[in-house]
Amino acid sequence: MSSLIATIKLREVATNQAIQAQVFDGIDQTHLSNWKTKWVPVVQATEARLLAQGAPASVYPQSAHWDWNKKTTAFQNLLSYRMFAVTCAHDTQGLMAVATDVVMHPSRLPDDKGRRALGLVYIDFLEAAPWNRPEHVQPPRYRGVGSVLIATAIQLSLDEGFKGRIGLHSLPQSEDFYRNIVRMNDLGPDTSYPGSFPLRYFEFTTAEAQAFIQGGKP
Amino acid sequence: MRLNVTDDWCLAAADREGDREIGVGFAAADPTVLAAAQGQPLASRATETTQLAFGLLIQLLRRRKSLTLAQLATIARVDMEELLLIEKDVDYHPEPRTVHQLAQVFELRPKALMQLSGSAAPREEVSREAVKFAASSEPMAKLTREEALAVEQFVAALNRLADKDALTP
């Protein structure tokens, strides 16, 4: 089940126009089939192209292995997990899955009273449609999907009583965005998941998150 | 739940975001891609071949000088255990210092040796030369004339390629 929670604007790169888009709470079949029939072929085409060019593995698109169908099935009925989609011009432009249970994802930064291990909204996955990413399609179609989804996670955090706190593990190619544009705190490579590559963990404090969503610079 | 962001906020954020990558999450991460992006050695066939060639080269260079492992370890001021692993274990990644010391002892360009040892991703030409060299050597026999020639040619090729690298910015 999916419900509209906001009408927003994205920047259309080709025309520089502001284009109306939607944010949905919950992912449904339209989003999933859009992912399957439109996103996946573009990602596969990029991989095939890179393979043919003999490019080293380091330039392969990261997040090529997500399977949103599987994710939705796993998360569907669990209260802890929420999924969100950004749509525009009848296409899904971005997808996000978050966790809200404090035991698995306690905050690491101290709050203003010095308390840690508080609840936050942890972003499990976040992905933009491949046509919005230069590594797949040049020039990309729309800008702003990432910021809108981060704002959505912060809003959920406020609704849950987590005061806006969010956390995430960034893919290496996305570190610039989270560190320098969103301006989250970079807590460094996380080695606490043995068997996984140590992705860098980023977190927002209450004040920083609220500043981001209100448009002021933290 | 409702999200309340103004159009102006969205557009300002979009302009700041630009075309940057925004992907998040462990399940998104492809280990081989990440390792390569961080400059770490990949467990690929190309790397294994060059590492095999590295071990073989060190062994043959040592034998050309009629040195035991222990003697080489002393002269190069490196761990004998590590030398053993270098010569025998194709998966072993030596310390950069060790590679540097060995380069000094055998009068090779350190950079050339680094590409073989797995400290840096090998260039395709290096991989090709490594395969040629490894295929033309018999490790258990005394160093034959053929092996000696192979060693010389391989070393020359590595040095040539390292020089080429030095010229490119």
Next chain:
Amino acid sequence: MSTKRTMTLNLTDAEMAVLEAMAEAKDLTKTGVLRQALRLYQLIDVRIARGEKIFVENGLTKEKAELAIL
């Protein structure tokens, strides 16, 4: 998704004391604590229903003991 339903809760003094203490410690409202508790209960319950087991590990000895859940 956004509709909320109201419920009256009857708790013992001990339960209320725990609820208040946790709300303070976790910087949540009492409602927030109970919602968290429900989420975690569901997460664990789903895993157990799948046949998985939940263990706790002794921080010092590293001994694992199975957690018995209703």
